[in-house]
Amino acid sequence: MDTTTNAIVFEDMIDFRQPRYGGDGKFDLQGKRVILVGGVGCEASDYLEIQECVDSAEGGCVALLPRSSDCTLYDSAVLAESAGALAVLASGPLTNTRVRDTWWTPDSTLVTIPTFSVTNSVSSSLLSLTPSYVDLTANLEVGVHPTYNVIAQGKGGIEKDGAEKRSGSQSVFVGAHLDSVAAGPGLNDNGSGSATILEIAIQVSKIGGDLNNPVRFAWWGAEEEGLIGSRHYVAQLSDSEKSRIAVYMNHDMLASPNYIINVKNATDAPLVTKPGQVVQGMYEDYYNTRKVPFMNGPLQGGSDFLSFLEGDVPAHGMSAGAGEIKTDEGRTLYGGLADAPLDPCYHRACDTIDNINQQCLTDISQATSNVLWSLLNKDNLASFLGRN
Ligand SMILES: [Zn+2]
DSSP states (O other): OBOSSSOOOOOBTTTEEOOSSOOOEEEEEEEEEEEEOSTTSOSGGGGHHHHHHHHSTTOOOEEEEOOOSSSOHHHHHHHHHHHTOSEEEEESOTTTSOOOGGGOOTTSOOOOSOEEEEOHHHHHHHHHSSSOEEEEEEEEOOOOOOOOOEEEEOOTTBOTTSOBSSTTOOEEEEEEEOOOOTTSOOIIIIIHHHHHHHHHHHHHHHHOTTOSSOEEEEEESSSTTTSHHHHHHHHTOOHHHHHTEEEEEEEOOOOOTTOOOEEOBGGGSSSOOHHHHHHHHHHHHHHHHHTOOOBOOBSOSSSTHHHHHHTTOOEEEEEOOSSOBOOHHHHHHHOSOTTSBSOTTTTSTTOSGGGOOHHHHHHHHHHHHHHHHHHHTOSSHHHHHTOO
């Protein structure tokens, strides 16, 4: 982006970024007027000035959206496009102002005009000049692509003739997302989680011949695009299939370089379910016994456990931290740097093998192996977990 007089050049990934959705094709918009939409951009009537611009000699303007939680950025972009906006600039923190693909369903419109998050300072600069104009060039693609989940169901809990050891027995479900963001290789996010559960699956298959309860593993696709793989999986389960999952245990980022051990607090979950709290307690007992410190972050926000909780299946999650800032308490417990991100390479090109903290990976993967092994050998798993 650039302005013609008193030009300010804005930089990709610093001043603006393209949300994961919106914009198809090559765009070269020169000297287009920026209009701050009315209200918060959630109603068609907020775009009257945009429509007037389409009908004027200018032939179209760029819509600037304030940050709002009244509707999704996708909703606003659809309204802007149908009003005739040439592009959308949505102001707010770049990390938060993003379009989630989950807001789009196969029946929804594909927004084809360029849609960008811009920082509040870009938006203030644009608003400080009236009128303000932007040059905007972009080469974008929006499309629908196939993606896959990998699901493995173990034979534990099943007799040689194929009959279940216990009728109606429930599986313990262990998952991690297999995809990474486009910006980097994603070794911590989430090679660490997917490799951990792969190794656990291999070990369980070697030694778990006579387990009391079945185990299921999942490597999710398209988590980074909005939990798409796990949401799809949960959505296609029948109620009786859901009731056969004892608990889902999520693993996302287990080796953050400036780590904490985050045993997620299932009582903070958007939908509280007892089995998640029981699993949380098992991790805590494991760490207490071994005198390894742990912390309790909220079981909220963006990873695949949310798909299960929203689908009414109990869940728990483990993580060593993403872009969150390390607190003084975290520094005291684990060393490293306070006031710095738990993973400075989160969603960046430097999330390579050098971004893996071995101690952290060991401490979490051993805990998960231990908790899982204990669950798989319980005599009455459902009552142990309080699952009904
Ligand atoms: Zn992740």
